[in-house]
Amino acid sequence: MDIRLDGISHSYDDFEVMRDISLHIESGQIVCIVGPSGCGKSTLLRFIGGLERPSKGRVYQLGEPPEGCLNPLTYIFQDFALLPWRSVAGNISLVLEDHGIRGARAKGIIDDVLARTKLSEFGNALPKQLSGGMKQRVAIARALAVNPAVMLMDEPLSALDAQTRELLMDDLVDLWVRQPFTAVYVTHNLAEAVRLGHKVVVLSRRPGQIREVVEIDKPLQERNFGDPELDAQQKHLWELMRDEARAADAELINV
Numbered sequence: 001m002d003i004r005l006d007g008i009s010h011s012y013d014d015f016e017v018m019r020d021i022s023l024h025i026e027s028g029q030i031v032c033i034v035g036p037s038g039c040g041k042s043t044l045l046r047f048i049g050g051l052e053r054p055s056k057g058r059v060y061q062l063g064e065p066p067e068g069c070l071n072p073l074t075y076i077f078q079d080f081a082l083l084p085w086r087s088v089a090g091n092i093s094l095v096l097e098d099h100g101i102r103g104a105r106a107k108g109i110i111d112d113v114l115a116r117t118k119l120s121e122f123g124n125a126l127p128k129q130l131s132g133g134m135k136q137r138v139a140i141a142r143a144l145a146v147n148p149a150v151m152l153m154d155e156p157l158s159a160l161d162a163q164t165r166e167l168l169m170d171d172l173v174d175l176w177v178r179q180p181f182t183a184v185y186v187t188h189n190l191a192e193a194v195r196l197g198h199k200v201v202v203l204s205r206r207p208g209q210i211r212e213v214v215e216i217d218k219p220l221q222e223r224n225f226g227d228p229e230l231d232a233q234q235k236h237l238w239e240l241m242r243d244e245a246r247a248a249d250a251e252l253i254n255v
C-alpha cells in the first residue's frame with residue numbers, strides 16, 4: 001500500500017503549521033522527514049496515521065494493505081510505550097488479543113517477530129530488565145506483529161545513547177533487508193536519515209513546506225558508518241537545513 005499526500009496545509013486557529021505538502025510514500029521504502037524544531041513533522045505523521053485531519057488537502061491510501069495486516073498504520077514512539085507489568089511476549093500478545101488472536105496462532109506470530117528482532121531469548125523478561133535499545137526492539141517487534149502496511153516512526157532512536165542508536169540502525173537495516181517494510185521516519189538526526197532513508201524529505205521552518213526531497217540510491221545494506229558518499233549527502237542536508245534551523249531557533253527564543 002502506498003500513501004499519497006496531496007496539498008496538505010494546516011493551521012491551529014491562526015497559527016499556520018504547514019503549507020501545501022505533497023508527497024508519495026512508496027511501498028517498501030523508508031521515507032525520512034527532517035526539518036527544524038516545530039516545523040510540523042509530528043503533526044504530519046498524525047495526519048498520515050489518521051489521528052488528526054489537516055485543514056486542507058488529503059491523505060490517500062493507495063492499494064491494499066499486505067495479507068494478514070491487522071493494523072495498516074502502526075506507530076513506534078520515542079518512549080517505547082511498553083506496559084511494565086507485562087513480559088516482552090505479553091506486550092506483543094496484547095496487540096494480537098485486541099484482534100482476537102490467541103493461542104497457537106498468537107505464539108507463531110510472537111515467535112516470528114521476536115526472532116526477526118533478535119529477541120527470542122527475552123520473551124519472558126519484563127521491560128524493566130531491558131536496556132533502552134532492547135525496549136525499542138520490543139516496540140518494533142510489537143509493531144511488526146500486526147504486519148502493518150506502513151510504520152509511522154516518531155524519533156524512534158532519540159531517547160537512546162549514540163552507540164545504542166548505531167546498533168539499532170544496523171538492526172533496522174537487517175530487518176528491512178530480510179523483509180522490506182514501509183516506514184515514515186521522523187528524525188532530527190541527519191546521520192539516521194542518510195543511513196535509513198530511501199528518500200529524505202527536508203521541510204522548511206514553520207509553516208513547514210517541502211524544501212527538497214533527496215533520493216538516496218545506495219542500497220541500505222551498503223551504507224556503512226563513515227561512508228564518504230553518505231557524509232556528502234548529510235552535508236548537503238545540513239546545508240539545506242542550517243539557515244532554517246537557525247531562524248527557527250531565533251523564533252523560539254523571541255516568542
Ligand SMILES: Nc1ncnc2c1ncn2[C@@H]1O[C@H](COP(=O)(O)OP(=O)(O)OP(=O)(O)O)[C@@H](O)[C@H]1O
Nearest residue numbers: 012015017035036037038039040041042043044206
Ligand atoms: N494540538 C495543537 N494545538 C496547537 N498547536 C499545536 C498542536 N500540535 C502542535 N502544535 C504546534 O504546531 C507546531 C508543529 O508541531 P510539531 O510537533 O508537529 O513539530 P515538529 O516538527 O515535530 O517539532 P519537534 O521537531 O520539535 O518535535 C509547533 O509549533 C507546535 O507547538
